[in-house]
Amino acid sequence: MTIARPVRALIVAVVFAVCLLVMHFAGSSPSKSSVFKLDSHERDPNLDPTHEPEGLLRRTSKGYLPGPEGTERINATLLALVRNEELNGMLQAMGDLERTWNHKFNYPWTFFNDVPFTDEFKRRTSAATKAECFYEVIPDEHWAKPGWINEDLFQESVKMLKENDIQYADKLSYHQMCRWNSGMFYRHPALEHMQFYWRVEPKVHFFCDVDYDVFRYMQDNNKTYGFTITLYDAPHSIPTLWPETVKFLAEHPEHVHANNAMDWLTDRVRRPDHNNKANGYSTCHFWSNFEIADLSVWRSKAYEDYFNHLDRAGGFFYERWGDAPVHSIALGLFEDKSNIHWFRDIGYQHIPFFNCPNSPKCKGCVTGRLTDGEAWLNREDCRPNWFKYVGMG
Numbered sequence: 001m002t003i004a005r006p007v008r009a010l011i012v013a014v015v016f017a018v019c020l021l022v023m024h025f026a027g028s029s030p031s032k033s034s035v036f037k038l039d040s041h042e043r044d045p046n047l048d049p050t051h052e053p054e055g056l057l058r059r060t061s062k063g064y065l066p067g068p069e070g071t072e073r074i075n076a077t078l079l080a081l082v083r084n085e086e087l088n089g090m091l092q093a094m095g096d097l098e099r100t101w102n103h104k105f106n107y108p109w110t111f112f113n114d115v116p117f118t119d120e121f122k123r124r125t126s127a128a129t130k131a132e133c134f135y136e137v138i139p140d141e142h143w144a145k146p147g148w149i150n151e152d153l154f155q156e157s158v159k160m161l162k163e164n165d166i167q168y169a170d171k172l173s174y175h176q177m178c179r180w181n182s183g184m185f186y187r188h189p190a191l192e193h194m195q196f197y198w199r200v201e202p203k204v205h206f207f208c209d210v211d212y213d214v215f216r217y218m219q220d221n222n223k224t225y226g227f228t229i230t231l232y233d234a235p236h237s238i239p240t241l242w243p244e245t246v247k248f249l250a251e252h253p254e255h256v257h258a259n260n261a262m263d264w265l266t267d268r269v270r271r272p273d274h275n276n277k278a279n280g281y282s283t284c285h286f287w288s289n290f291e292i293a294d295l296s297v298w299r300s301k302a303y304e305d306y307f308n309h310l311d312r313a314g315g316f317f318y319e320r321w322g323d324a325p326v327h328s329i330a331l332g333l334f335e336d337k338s339n340i341h342w343f344r345d346i347g348y349q350h351i352p353f354f355n356c357p358n359s360p361k362c363k364g365c366v367t368g369r370l371t372d373g374e375a376w377l378n379r380e381d382c383r384p385n386w387f388k389y390v391g392m393g
């Protein structure tokens with residue numbers, strides 16, 4: 001059946017007008033719109049009242065006193081990779097975490113740097129906590145660009161990454177940092193006796209009083225990884241990460257956990273554009289500037305094999321694979337997904353994103369607001385994916 005030309009023109013015009021209308025309404029309240037409202041009828045769970053878990057050890061008079069003799073603390077540390085120049089940002093982040101949580105529990109801080117920390121850095125960070133502080137230099141063999149990385153190919157790759165607007169692509173140290181956070185930090189001798197860590201970056205914020213020992217929560221509930229925010233990644237920073245992962249899985253199918261989150265990793269419903277450019281990976285990842293995790297995840301045979309495969313493939317340098325997608329893919333494949341925990345009760349910000357719960361314990365952030373940046377940033381939120389495939393446990 002053919003449609004007369006004037007009718008066809010009318011249909012086109014109506015469709016066009018409807019599109020404009022939809023775009024208008026979608027964009028009309030940018031600061032309040034989030035992916036929960038744009039893409040579905042789900043409600044942002046941060047709007048629901050948050051309570052602390054029951055039945056956990058609270059701070060006790062003696063057990064969490066500072067110093068090596070703490071009796072209630074388990075082997076865990078606050079962990080920061082940081083540069084001497086970032087001292088002020090570090091003090092700000094430490095101040096927030098000490099005020100809201102650590103002054104009650106006095107977990108030690110472990111600082112890592114590729115060069116020695118200055119005396120001023122040590123003096124002023126030590127003064128910001130009652131807990132013990134350790135200052136560690138990263139051995140060259142953990143930080144240096146590996147010998148199999150071809151310098152010319154690296155330089156060529158940087159140019160292509162820059163054409164695709166990949167931030168920091170031309171900073172060798174950024175590539176090194178991503179690789180260290182992916183596969184090296186847990187090998188440092190200073191962490192040998194540690195079981196859990198909480199990663200903290202300079203300049204991040206913590207907003208909510210937390211009155212329970214989160215490390216003990218992890219241990220008592222068999223949790224191996226905790227996050228606050230999940231985001232889509234820039235697909236051009238990881239075009240071959242998923243193809244390399246698929247190759248790895250063909251060689252090592254034994255590492256895949258029966259209760260994995262493969263459907264979360266490969267989702268293409270909300271952002272098919274990302275999934276296409278990243279060749280099969282949704283790019284949804286735990287935003288790893290915050291992570292509370294069990295080091296045994298990274299020390300496992302599965303992760304060792306996986307990291308070595310990726311490291312040899314070269315994408316930490318020829319692309320700009322971040323530790324966030326690398327950790328997230330590994331967790332989604334090799335971990336029991338029910339052991340991964342959303343810390344909805346820890347109010348957190350790393351520019352430009354927040355996790356801001358609905359709780360009287362929180363001050364300084366706006367409940368349920370993901371960003372105070374431009375409205376399009378809300379589209380980067382992929383928590384609905386995690387909730388859809390895994391839940392909120």
Ligand SMILES: Nc1nc2c(ncn2[C@@H]2O[C@H](COP(=O)(O)OP(=O)(O)O)[C@@H](O)[C@H]2O)c(=O)[nH]1
Binds near residue numbers: 080112113202
């Ligand atoms: N010591 C040291 N720390 C670094 C270096 N590059 C990045 N970092 C740290 O790695 C973390 C991530 O870097 P950042 O610049 O915040 O990257 P972004 O969060 O991705 O924008 C921060 O804790 C930085 O302090 C480096 O070359 N040396």
Ligand SMILES: *[C@@H]1O[C@H](CO)[C@@H](O)[C@H](O)[C@H]1NC(C)=O
Binds near residue numbers: 195
């Ligand atoms: C905790 O660390 C101490 C040394 O710092 C060690 O003796 C102990 O075995 C560790 N515990 C575990 C469970 O690793």
Ligand SMILES: *[C@@H]1O[C@H](CO)[C@@H](O)[C@H](O)[C@H]1NC(C)=O
Binds near residue numbers: 220221222
């Ligand atoms: C944690 O795992 C152990 C050993 O598999 C099990 O006995 C225990 O019930 C689990 N605890 C929780 C809270 O799931």
Ligand SMILES: [Mg+2]
Binds near residue numbers: 289
């Ligand atoms: Mg940062």
